[in-house]
Amino acid sequence: MTASEVQRGSSTLEPTHTSGTARSFGPGRALRQGAKVLPEHARGHNRSLVLQTLFHQGAMSRADLARETHLTRVTISDLVGELIADGFVAEIGVREASGPGKPAMLVDLDRAGHRIVGLDLSGSDVIIGAVLALDGSIVERREVALPAADEVVQTVVDLARALVEAADAPVLGIGVGAPGVIDDRGVILAAPNFGWVGFDLAGALQLALSLPVLVANDANAAVLAEYTFGGAGDDVLLVKVGRGVGSGLLASGQPMRGGRFAAGEIGHVTVGTDGGPQCVCGKVGCLEAWLSVPSLTTRLAAAPAAERDGILRDAGERLGIALAPVVGALDLSEIVLSGPPELLDGPLAERALETLRARTLAAFHDGVRVRMTEQGQDIVLRGAAVMVLSGQLGVS
């Protein structure tokens, strides 16, 4: 008896809580499970394994799938049948015959069979939303002006509803990247920009739209986009520079959220002992006061053009000082920067890398990379889609 045969039964899309040790920014699953598990969790797990394989490797025959997943041909045939019936997998035609015998039918993730709605609440003057395909491509994108704080919730609900209605296939769920500290149930513990304290944003959207909703900090969403679509490795820190400075962190391929869900909140870490710019939080010399877009733009505007590179290098050095202990402690191999390339890409990133190398153990950390994301402005939307893919299908 194969593992999947133990658990034949419903074919609902309930997130399967595959183990007590699952970690993610939201409830549900660990990222990228790669092996078989206990019989009682096997069916959901093996469904995810099939979807994950097709998501990353593309169309293949059922025989290829059996080989890739180490599941039996019978089990694969069974799971693929279910996934076709549920609209997640499609037969896409036969492979050109390369030998004797019947040519193999290819199956693939049905990328257009479902849609995901993603929202990005991290912008300083707009809220961005999109309908996305299961491969993270954007089908439709909308922006609304950021309203007064007391109208934000209604605006977000209205935008989400409009996107669900615009979707041309069933919506798998809604993913939201928002500023602030957010727990694993999508409750915003603190988001000073919106005046939210203990606000259940996921609950509010769920109530209004009756769909699964996953909410995470915008930098945590962004690092998921980098992992799934940007080719980031298992040990990566993404620094998101905008109105504030935050980061999202994967260690050994698992999202780190911290004991109070504030992992990655590096913006108000004081950098150095030599003072520095005044920060909005009341301290001086916070990383955010050196590096945020408003802070950098103000300093650049006030200085002669000849000092531009020096100001950017200075900010890069502060970033390197803040990150060196993190790289050392966690043995990270990659730092990815997300934000305006005209500020980050160049002297700032170069100086950050030099500083990191100078302040960590050469034998291990000389290979650490600092690079810009290639996900551009849509990184949070795409990360929000990964949250839904991971939470609902076990794909990341």
Ligand SMILES: [Zn+2]
């Ligand atoms: Zn501060």
